[in-house]
Amino acid sequence: MASISEARKQVRNLRTQIERHNYLYHVRDDPEITDSAYDRLMRELRDLEQEFPSLVTPDSPTQRVGAHPLESFGEVIHSVPMLSLGNAFTDEEVQQFDRRLRDLLKSEKELDYFAEPKLDGLAVSLRYEKGQLVRAATRGDGAKGEDVTQNVRTIKAVPLRLIGKAVPEVLEARGEVFITHDGFANLNRTAIESGDKQFVNPRNAAAGSLRQLDPKITAARPLDINFYGAGELVSADPPRKHSELMQKFKDWGLRINPEGIEIRGVSGLINYYTLIMKKRPSLAYDIDGVVYKVNDYEQQRELGFVARAPRWAIAHKFPAQEETTTIRAVEFQVGRTGALTPVARLEPVFVGGVTVSNATLHNMDEIEKKDIRIGDEVIVRRAGDVIPEVVKANTSARMSRKTRKIKLPASCPVCKSKIERLEGEAVSRCTGGLKCSAQLKEAIKHFASRRALDIKGLGEKLVEQLVDKKIVKSSVELFALEFEDLQQLDRMGEKSAKNVVAEIKASANTAWPRVLYALGIREVGEVSAENLVQHFSSFGKLTGASIDELQEIDDVGPNSAGYIKEFFKKKENKEIISTLESHIKSDWPVKKDSHGALLGKSFAITGTLAGMTREQAKEKIQQAGGKVTGSVSSKTDFLLAGEAVGSKLAKAEKLGVTVINEKDLEKLIKG
Ligand code: IVH
16 A cells, blocks of 8 residues: 555656646647556546545546536636627638728738638536636627536546646637547437437537536547637746747647648638648538637737627638528439338538539438438538538428328339338348349449549440440440440440440459459358458359358458358359459469468557558558458457557457557568
């Protein structure tokens, strides 16, 4: 048992370590240790605090989640009001904004701005006194908000204590609480599993999570935060520019948006807008525009405010990603596996930067759950390049409308075959197989797609003609196509017809895993295709394999084994397979090293490796006879882990899979 003074020292030491790792993880986005090592530090601290309760302080990382739910939220008067921003929707409006400011400042020179994304979340103000977080409040009406201190403390990216040098006397850090796309997806998955209502979008989820009276609920929600400004700031060394404040925030452990930059002149602002708009689909969170701020605080003071917004800043908004419109009709589309997808035909609406007239309704379960009907007023969402979807029906508008329920058709709308819905599945499927022209078209498109046989020039319109005119009745019949077959088609010149024929010929010279993937067997993705080819010594061995043999392979469970077996058993597929065998020019790969040190061993790889790319590591392992899978399972022998590792490592540790580094791998290969 440690003495209290030793314990005090150790507690301090642990807190400093934990705070530093928190900072590296959340602010620098560059963790030094694994999640489990972090958890060990936390556990050690918790144990010590339990042994010596007098050492527990409110700013200890163990004290994030308060014990008691609140009755209601208290009121907080903001010492400096939380303002809103003026909006610009066009480049001209941004130019007018810049012109106005330059006139007011009588500036001949271009102005210096700071530009950053406008996060779509909730504004909060966090008050730090002598570096300690003392209060957190929502924006409310701008003058007073709600006291959400208990809840904000549970957000892991919020430092309970500022770090670094020259911590200010008082700082009201203003920022946006939000939920990432991943966090949102997880949240809704959990909601589905426990039969709770799903959230409509990350913003609503963030708002709902922050306004929980029980901080334990908030703590379980994936809330995040970014800081973009200051209210009250009392400091010996106050910043003179917004960019300086942002640098100080970072040094104090407050996370800022990494996309924020200084920009001189209005044309730079407009370029920035375009750049961030392009990045938008790949960002981990929702943004609804960018914000431009005059960088220099002296100039900000000179410009001052109008009504409730500063003159020195403006939000340049992106086109809305959600809009309201009406469902005119619903049709059912048939996919590659026969799955019927209900598609809403809409009153055209401008959303996400384009005019949308069709949106997916996903499946009948979703329709029922959301109670969506033909004739309804609905919210349509189009984010980035994703397919537009109907999010929600406005049921209160139904009174004044004629609506009717959406019904699943009795037979396939394309081929009239029977429709079946398997136990436990959300989708209904057309049973027509390749006799259904819709399924055939999709099968051919998949066969020719980039990651499969990569047949260039075989686009959607061409596939449709080939199927509708009954020139091609299965994917492999593509190989029999001749120049004359193509030339007679619409919009087919002599040159393109020749090209397509040549492309198809050339595509026969491809690797077998691609061929297997191209067949479009259910649940056989690129990784399983690769594993199947690795495992069997010939195509014949694979097509004749039993369910048990198939299941010996990593990533192949009972379901996929069943689908594979079923596929190769079908008469129509047998023909396809023999045609395919006669056309594919490449040899079935022989095992690289049947005596390799890693023979029979299964590996997964995660994180960034120091001395090689993951692809190189994979090759190394395969050359020594080992296998590499996409995920960690109980069949995995080793997890090769690099820097910045995540869920795979946690899973490996849970399953007792040996975790190795690159040096260990070299040793294993050398035997
Ligand atoms: S600055 C006085 N910067 O937008 C200027 N606001 O319409 C205050 N927001 O309530 C705002 N990202 O919730 C600023 N990078 C950013 C922002 C941002 C999101 C939100 C904020 C504010 C609203 C203003």
